[in-house]
Amino acid sequence: xxxxxxxxxxxxxxxCGISVQVEGGRVTGVRGDREDPxxxxxxxxxxxxxxDVMDDPDxxxxxxxxxxxxxxxxxxxxxxxxAADRIAAIQREHGRSAVGMYVGNPAVxxxxxxxxxxxxxxxxxxxSRFSATSVDQLPQMLASLEMxxxxxxxxxxxxxxxxxxxxxxxxxxxxxxxxxxxxGIAHRLSALRARGGKLVVVDPRRTETAAVxxxxxxxxxxxxxxxxxxxxxxxxxEGLSRxxxxxxxxxxxxxxxxxxxxxxxxxxxxxxxxxxxxxRTLARDFATAPTAVCYxxxxxxxxxxxxxxxxxxxxxxxxxxNLDQPGGAMFTTPAADxxxxxxxxxxxxxxxxxxxxxRGLPEFGGELPSATLAEEIDTPGEGQIRxxxxxxxxxxxxxxxxxxxxxxxAGLDFQLSIDPYRNETTRHAHLILPPTFGLERxxxxxxxxxxxxxxxxxxARAAVAPPPGVRDDWxxxxxxxxxxxxxxxxxxxxxFGATLRAARAxxxxxxxxxxxxxxxxxxxxxxxxxxxxxxxxxxxxxxxPDRLFTPDRRIRLVPKVFExxxxxxxxxxxxxxxxxxxxxxxIGRRQLRxxxxxxxxxxxxxxxxxxxxxxxxxxxxxxxxxxxGAVARVRSRVGEIRVPVAVTDEVGRGVVCLPHGWGHGRPGxxxxxxxxxxxxxxxxxxxxxxxDALCGNADLSGVPVTVEAAPVA
Numbered sequence: 045x046x047x048x049x050x051x052x053x054x055x056x057x058x059x060c061g062i063s064v065q066v067e068g069g070r071v072t073g074v075r076g077d078r079e080d081p082x083x084x085x086x087x088x089x090x091x092x093x094x095x096d097v098m099d100d101p102d103x104x105x106x107x108x109x110x111x112x113x114x115x116x117x118x119x120x121x122x123x124x125x126x127a128a129d130r131i132a133a134i135q136r137e138h139g140r141s142a143v144g145m146y147v148g149n150p151a152v153x154x155x156x157x158x159x160x161x162x163x164x165x166x167x168x169x170x171x172s173r174f175s176a177t178s179v180d181q182l183p184q185m186l187a188s189l190e191m192x193x194x195x196x197x198x199x200x201x202x203x204x205x206x207x208x209x210x211x212x213x214x215x216x217x218x219x220x221x222x223x224x225x226x227x228g229i230a231h232r233l234s235a236l237r238a239r240g241g242k243l244v245v246v247d248p249r250r251t252e253t254a255a256v257x258x259x260x261x262x263x264x265x266x267x268x269x270x271x272x273x274x275x276x277x278x279x280x281x282e283g284l285s286r287x288x289x290x291x292x293x294x295x296x297x298x299x300x301x302x303x304x305x306x307x308x309x310x311x312x313x314x315x316x317x318x319x320x321x322x323x324r325t326l327a328r329d330f331a332t333a334p335t336a337v338c339y340x341x342x343x344x345x346x347x348x349x350x351x352x353x354x355x356x357x358x359x360x361x362x363x364x365x366n367l368d369q370p371g372g373a374m375f376t377t378p379a380a381d382x383x384x385x386x387x388x389x390x391x392x393x394x395x396x397x398x399x400x401x402x403r404g405l406p407e408f409g410g411e412l413p414s415a416t417l418a419e420e421i422d423t424p425g426e427g428q429i430r431x432x433x434x435x436x437x438x439x440x441x442x443x444x445x446x447x448x449x450x451x452x453x454a455g456l457d458f459q460l461s462i463d464p465y466r467n468e469t470t471r472h473a474h475l476i477l478p479p480t481f482g483l484e485r486x487x488x489x490x491x492x493x494x495x496x497x498x499x500x501x502x503x504a505r506a507a508v509a510p511p512p513g514v515r516d517d518w519x520x521x522x523x524x525x526x527x528x529x530x531x532x533x534x535x536x537x538x539x540f541g542a543t544l545r546a547a548r549a550x551x552x553x554x555x556x557x558x559x560x561x562x563x564x565x566x567x568x569x570x571x572x573x574x575x576x577x578x579x580x581x582x583x584x585x586x587x588x589p590d591r592l593f594t595p596d597r598r599i600r601l602v603p604k605v606f607e608x609x610x611x612x613x614x615x616x617x618x619x620x621x622x623x624x625x626x627x628x629x630x631i632g633r634r635q636l637r638x639x640x641x642x643x644x645x646x647x648x649x650x651x652x653x654x655x656x657x658x659x660x661x662x663x664x665x666x667x668x669x670x671x672x673g674a675v676a677r678v679r680s681r682v683g684e685i686r687v688p689v690a691v692t693d694e695v696g697r698g699v700v701c702l703p704h705g706w707g708h709g710r711p712g713x714x715x716x717x718x719x720x721x722x723x724x725x726x727x728x729x730x731x732x733x734x735x736d737a738l739c740g741n742a743d744l745s746g747v748p749v750t751v752e753a754a755p756v757a
Contacts, residue, residue, distance in 0.1 A: 050077055050576040051504040052487045054153040055090045056639055058083065058220035058227040059489045059496075061578055062091055063513040071095040081580035081666055082500045086228035088220060089637050092668040095480045096646035098508075102714050103464050104478040113712075118475075119748065120515065120523075121541045127475055128527035131168070133432040135533075140170030143458075144429045146417065147175040148437025149640065151517075152491040156552040158382075159490075160521030161435065163547060167528040167541060169187030171398055171412070172420065172429050178413040179443055180342060181223060182741040183350035186395060186408065190603035193593030194410055195393030196383050196494065198223050199358060199373035201337040202584055203232050203497050206371040207241040210326070212268050213343020213745075215251040218634045221294045222341045225489075225496035230256075232497075242333070243328065246271065246318075247343060248631050248692045249659070249701050260479055261326065262696050264317025264346070265629045265746030268340065269613055271316040271323060271348035272356035273307035278327035280304045281365060283433035285451050286331075293589040296601035303602065303610065331364045335371025336348065345630075346744040349613050350736045355606045362601060366380045367588075374584035375591050378493040379501040379567050380559035392593055394745055395605075395739070405740035413740030414443045415732045421452040424536065431458040435521075436479075440468040441641040441707055444730035444742050445682045450710070462520055465645070466723075471712035479517050484510035488556055488572075501560075501567060502578030518552045606666070607736040622748065628664060630747040631695075632704045632726055641705035644718040656723025657690040659701040660751065665691045677754040678724075680700075680747055682731050685724035686754045698749060702726050 046067040053060045053074075061080030065073035065080075074092050078085035108115045118126075131143050151157045165173065170530070177185070189195040200222055203209065214222065216229045217353055226232060232257065233243055245254035246261045246268070254260040263271060279285050280301045287294060309320035316323070330336050338360045342351040358367070366372030386392065398404040400416040402423050417439060421429045432453070440446045440453070446468075453459060453472040461470035470476055487504040511514075525533070525544055547555075553569060555755035558569045565581055572579065589597045607666065622746045637649040644650055658676055670676055672691040678700070679683060687702065695701050708724025709719040726744075734743035 046072065047121055049507040051483050051507050052502060053087060053094065054482060054487060055093045055643065056220045056397070056633040057092065057222055057225050057492050057495070059225055059492050060087050060091065060227045061502060062087060064483055066507055069508055071098060075530070077577060079577040080502070081499060081578055083227035086231070090639065090643060093646040093649050094650065097464070097643070098482055098484065100645060102645060102716055104466065104476055105511045106298055106478065108476045110474050123475055123477060124523050124527045124724065127460045128531050128533070129522060130474070131431055131460070131528060132531035133535065134403050134457055138407065138430055139427065140168070141172045141427055142429060143168055143431035143433065144172030144174060144417070144420070144434070145433045145441050146414070146437050147435045148442065149176040149180070150436035150642070154485065154517055155488045155490045155556055156485065156516055156518035157436065158520070159552050159555055160518045162494070163525040163544060164433070164521045166704065167431065167525040167533040169533065173411040174414045174417050176414070176437060176442060177409070177411060177742060178415065179346065179742045179744065181345055182408055182739055183345045183354040183736060184223065185393065186351050186739050189393040189395060190605060191358055191600050192354065193392060193595070194383055194387060196386060197375065197591065197593065198495050199361065199367060200224055200376060200497055200584065201339045202371050202374045202493050203229070203236065205583070206236065206335050206337045208244070208336035209233070209236060209328060210244045210330055210336065210338045211253060212246045212338070212340040213345070214339060214341035215247070215252045215253045215634050217256070218251070218636045223495050224339065225492040242329070243330070248696065248699050249633065251633070252726055259493050261318055261322060261527060262314065264315070264619070265631050265699060266347040266349065267316035267318070268344045268347070269353040269356060270312035270617060271318055272353060273304065274316065274323040275311040275313040275327035275330070276300070276304040276356065276360060276363070277307050277309065278324050279360070282328070283332035284328065285363045286365045287363055290362055290365065290367060290588070293592070294362060294598065294599040294601050299602045300363065303607070306614070311617060315619055329391070330360070335369070336356055336364065336366050337361060337372045339373070343745060347746065348734070348736055348743045350741050352606055352613060353377070355603070359601060359721050362599065368586045370583070375445050375587040376494055376496055376584060377499050377564050377581070377587065378579060379499070379563050379565050380488070380490055380493070380556060381563050382490050385559065389591055401425070405735065408739060413735060413742070414439060415735050415740065415742045417443060418449040418452045418732060419444060421456065422448070430456060433455055434459070434461045434463070434469055434473070436463065438467050438469045438641045441725050441727060444727055444734070444744065445732040446707070446725050446727040447683050448732065466709050466712070466714040467641070468713055471710070477520050478514045479520060480510040483507040485516055486553065498583055499581035500578055501572060501581060503572035504572065504576070505567060510583060522548060569646040583585040585659050605738065624750060626750055627748050628698055628700045628751055630729060630749045631699060631745050633701050635703050638705060644706070644708060644721060645715045647717050650717060654688055655721065656687060656703055656706040658687045658751070659690050659692050659695050661693060661695050661697045661699070662691050663697055663750070665689060667749055670751070674752050675754040678729060678751050680729040680731060680749045683728040685728050687724040700749065701740060718757065
């Protein structure tokens with residue numbers, strides 16, 4: 045008989061509650077849970093495809109060892125022992141930092157992974173840590189660390205109560221929110237407008253969110269920091285600053301006023317690509333709205349001035365009195381409070397404690413920028429990375445100049461990958477360890493409840509049993525940590541063995557239970573299991589100054605690192621002319637039926653018209669002899685691709701747009717469906733030399749490219 049079980053979709057940050065139909069131990073259907081108090085039945089097309097991954101014939105279901113060009117199964121005990129032996133051998137000869145670790149963003153979609161990764165990281169030791177953070181939200185984490193004292197203390201838009209929502213470099217209708225867990229965001233934006241509020245989108249492309257907005261402002265790629273400085277100038281010059289109670293625990297307001305005075309709209313207009321009067325209108329409308337919130341995401345992070353832009357978003361919310369107020373940018377009160385836990389453990393965050401070996405880019409949160417990974421592997425010398433562990437990541441498709449990284453990985457002495465697939469990155473591995481996926485494991489959102497637009501909690505038990513040859517993330521990570529510990533890994537960390545034994549004795553469920561019990565609400569696993577649709581813990585509420593983690597519990601409005609970084613922006617207010625007259629600026633886009641490089645092996649998500657196309661304005665297409673559907677050759681400093689074009693006025697003149705995460709045509713990839721819809725990789729064009737000089741985050745927005753009709757083969 046079919047059964048219905050409740051779970052959570054783990055394919056994006058929306059964390060939608062789902063109702064799962066199970067028959068004969070298999071998932072036969074997925075739909076939205078209408079009784080979920082947060083998502084209210086909403087799901088996007090990806091949810092239905094979760095069982096496509098679970099049942100995928102290309103999925104790896106037992107540990108695999110590469111022998112030349114062949115792959116052969118191996119037992120778990122043998123795989124863990126071999127991995128630990130080879131890692132330990134490299135580290136004995138070349139030092140601990142000779143083995144690196146890269147963690148992809150799926151890691152934050154499961155509490156077992158989040159709790160287990162620090163254990164493996166400590167067992168490995170060294171400084172060669174990388175993750176998707178530095179091709180995504182690192183600038184926003186830096187802004188939180190410098191302004192509020194904690195790298196994970198993100199202000200979240202109170203979408204359900206705001207009257208004016210200013211969105212920069214984000215497309216929430218497609219992303220379902222990012223650092224803003226907001227299931228059913230399209231309905232929430234409709235409700236905003238129905239109650240008389242305004243939605244304003246600033247983006248180089250007329251995105252799906254911009255298409256339903258009250259106003260779309262087409263900005264020049266990379267111009268967000270200049271635009272925000274111009275808006276702040278107007279706020280101060282016209283007496284619109286009203287920080288209210290925030291002034292009582294904020295430092296640097298006078299200094300900020302003086303900084304803003306240097307950037308009138310006329311001065312920043314060219315860099316922003318927005319007319320001075322438009323900048324004034326944006327500032328006045330925002331500052332005079334009864335409630336307002338400014339929200340920026342990937343588009344403002346992954347650019348040359350991403351850190352400054354992220355800082356200025358927070359500043360704009362503060363000086364207009366829209367931080368920590370209903371309808372503004374607020375802080376969550378999550379049931380399992382990882383922010384407070386990190387504070388108790390003394391891990392508020394770090395910046396610049398050490399630098400990368402080759403280029404000298406700064407550390408953040410114990411990690412180096414991923415834009416340096418390839419050069420740290422392929423540049424000889426002391427400290428060269430000779431081994432790599434990848435967990436839930438595909439950096440060949442996710443980090444700049446994927447072609448160089450692809451070649452570098454082929455030269456490693458040893459690569460271990462924890463992944464359900466042989467993809468563009470894991471095809472280079474010597475061992476692949478397969479984890480459980482999706483509905484095969486218990487689920488609690490430790491991270492995304494910390495950035496949710498409403499305080500909620502939901503614990504889901506596994507809906508089906510996993511295949512017998514796979515293991516949970518926690519078990520894999522803990523098993524590797526123990527194996528490395530037995531070979532000297534983590535030996536320089538006092539009490540590490542006892543930590544591992546305690547972790548094994550507790551397990552992720554009991555650790556989560558402790559976090560809930562001693563959290564702010566409090567709850568227990570049992571209470572959540574008796575409320576399988578989830579528990580609504582109420583709207584966001586003011587948390588400051590108590591939630592601040594700066595030593596004096598005060599907001600630092602003008603941290604030194606950002607003020608010093610302004611000099612670089614100031615010198616660049618007149619953008620350099622293109623190096624070639626036919627040069628265009630490349631930007632990325634999100635797609636509803638995919639998530640970065642995930643989910644392209646599901647036929648239901650890739651069927652239909654080609655998903656990987658280069659959007660180009662009609663005038664730019666005509667100038668290059670390109671028609672809709674024609675194949676273009678796109679070249680940057682680091683590489684070239686061929687891709688069909690989509691002629692559209694969604695992008696302005698001088699801008700072209702390509703989705704991220706495609707490029708599945710490399711040999712050795714075992715993704716049958718994805719290979720048939722291979723597309724081309726954005727990161728084969730993205731230049732690893734382009735970074736935000738302030739923090740090292742990848743500069744992926746506005747990559748200079750040339751576009752021409754592809755020669756006939």
